[in-house]
Amino acid sequence: MLEIIFALFTLAALLGAFSPSKRWGHRISCMLSLFASLLLLDVSIQALEGSPITLKLLQGIIVLPLEMDMLSAFFSMVFGIVFTIVSLYSLKYIEEGYTDRGSGLRIHALCLPIFMASMVAVILVRSGFWLIFAWELMSLSSFILVVYEHKRQDVRNAGLIYFAMSHAAAALLIVVVLTLASHTSPLSFLYSSLSSAYKSLDPHVAMCLAILFTIAMGIKSGVVPLHFWLPRAHPAAPSNISALLSGIMVKTSIFLLLYFTTKIFYPAIEIGALILVLGILSILIGCLYAVPQNDCKVLLAYSTIGHIGYIWLALGAGLMIYAYSGQFALYASLLISAGLFHLMNHAFFKSLLFMVTGNVILKTETRDMDILGGLGKAMPFTSFIAMIGILSLIGLPIFNGFASKWMIYVTGISSPAMDHLTMLIHLGVALALFGGTLTAIYSIKFYSEIFTGQSRVKVAKGDVSPIITVPEAVLAIACIVFGIFPGAALSVIFKPVSTLIPEISVYTLAEGVKFYLSLLVIPSTMPLTSVCFTLLAVFIPIAFGILYALAHPLKTRVEAPWLGGYKFDIHEIKFPASSLYAGFEKLVSPLYRVKFPTVKVRYPEPNADKVLVSPWVKLGAFLGEVKRIQVGRVQVYVGVLFILLIIVLVARVLG
């Protein structure tokens, strides 16, 4: 089955790139990716039900082992869902918004399936050699997609920074893999051999390798202070690609982090603490920097940094507790489950929100929230979906973001006493709670500046095409369903976690949830329903009942908004997004002046021109000269033949 998925993705790429019609090539590519994603989803669900799939291709040192164990299957399931949605969304989105970009459609049709396939490959391969290959393929294909609008200087800059940072991560990964492989005999890149090689290493070297690996994954996840590429690259890409980058690609590095730290390296408190601290920093900086952004996609990109921080916080705390003592394994596995749950939810609502921004860009061709506004009237369905997205992002009770964030808080707070380490986790939870407040602040800004109030651009009425909005609606439904029935998601997540931490079975975890997280699950009566939802199901009708039971006999009167008695053109007095939280930004301005490391972009273009481009230009000019002899007169051709004949004769005589 796995080879069919990869074959389908490859076929999609080839047909997309080489079919005679650009437009149809793009469509075929998207449809084939859709089928491949659905197949991936199907296979992963089968694997989660207890039939792991293993596959070995090629032989010798470059043997390519693919394995879909429980952890890969869980990630594949999330990937499958989001890929399906994004394939369907790309179908119309790229055609409507980006048709006038030359060969763009073809490049998109070529790279999108390759990008998806390489991300799946990263989580399925079980050999260091092929891991590096898949990783590089992922970096390259995503780089090409990021610089889709390569005519814009800022997009090129962002793309190059992204490319440089991807390769910094790849370099560290190569160092780790090669060091481990050099200690195997006979030489083997299989994860199992790497694992035994790691265990035979000197502890200090082993620790260094684990730290290098964590940093590599940190670069790719965009945790602070290695995050600077993320808020540039993610917004620069077209929105469907941003959805994949923010929703899925950063998760591949989290998969590797979890897989390597539990299965290849041995658990170490230091590594767990490093992950935890990076997570806390990401939450604070990501959420704080999202507040003053005026570009809605940059805002979402910073928000991704914050939410990746939540996941790293949970995983780091879990790994740390597990490494501290095996008897706390239950807490550790609950924390890791919480992290994975949040990972899944984040994949859903962040992809959703990036795609919603895509709708906005299609409609208005701007991302600047100073100009945007009032789109709720023109795009009612989009604004409704966006509302669900931001409520999940904030994590209001009954939305999925709440279930997973709350689980992180609770398992973090109730973690067992371990000297000063517990205090670190508690501090992390406190700051994560504050991060939740900041999340609410920037989410409200995102929604209100785009969909409510007044706009400075005039937009035509009418929502974007249903082919674009319906896939988004599916994700929005997923956000609500996993918020109302978190137990359903948890019962899936416990399977991979119990394979990572063998001391704890799925049953123990389920019992643990009943004990620690009774709010999420009512044990006996309604096995999967969250208590929150049950209670709100009672109170919301009461609150709305007050509103509608007392309906006034007179009809509701609609009036112009009251503007102090003056008559303004309502479009002229929009409150700009940049000054929405000006007071707060001034208050914490020292924090915004922190200098994070960054890389400068310098173009090697002049030299590259000399070597790569100008010979071809000269050749073209020469051929243009040659063309002059084709004038259409027989006498000239006879003359040319005559001259050639003389040359041949002379050559013959001389030679």
Next chain:
Amino acid sequence: MSVEIITIVSTILGIAVTVLLPPLYDGIHRKIRARIHCRVGPPIMQTWYDILKLMVKQDVIPETASKTFLYAPSISLAYLLLAAAMIPIVYWRTVFDFTCDIILVIYLLSSATVFLTLGSLGSGNIFAVEGARRELMIAILTELTVIFSFIAIAIRFNAIKFSSIFFQAMETYPAISSIVASLLLISCAYIEGFKLPFELPEAEPEIAGGSVIEYSGRRLALFKLSIFMKQFLLIAIAVNVIEPWSLSNPMLGLIITIVKVSIVYIVFAIWEPLFGRFRVYEALRSLLILCALSIIAVILSLIGV
């Protein structure tokens, strides 16, 4: 009476108190303030009369309003009702007794703020946007204070659910850290209730009602009720942490809680006329002091004072 029945009755009693009392307290507040101004002032029931009258008024809706404007007050009221059901107001435990319900309550209270501001922002009126942004900026810092105060209380009693906290509080003496944290919660309640000098979101003379400018009729009534309820819930938690012994009996708890909260509101009423309105930046800067104090409360509770 068995424990279950007492718990159920006290939960219902708690919700009823949360809905019925806050407007009454606002009436007392207005009366005392009027007396300090040397006015006669409205009757104590005046706020309730206002709400009941608004309930039967015709709705006027701005043409720029979005759906969030229409539904936000009801949803925030629902979240607050849920919070009222989870916070032990008259008895040391409620029916909904879960691990870590403290964090759920923090979320429910801020959910109410989120929806109220979304409602204001959805009205399409620029004064409402100004009011909502002030409310949100204040909310960032008060939320930080609330979070750290709750954490200080949780560390003090080494528990993360209300029933354990109040059960232990009834057994032991109050500590400095939990009292400081409670006082901070009360200060946050004062600020979130839009009282002078923090009356920024509504600032009648300046931005003409701000966040409520476009609301009218039933929606205005629910909006006002939500603000009152949110304030009341924070105060109720704080005073119950300071004086938890009366919570052993729902009837005693009811009476004593009413008295305790009355004292707080009377202090509020005497406090408020002393101030003029802060400018936005001044208000935010002064809130930093509260944040710092809340961190001190956490440190005190870690030391064990």
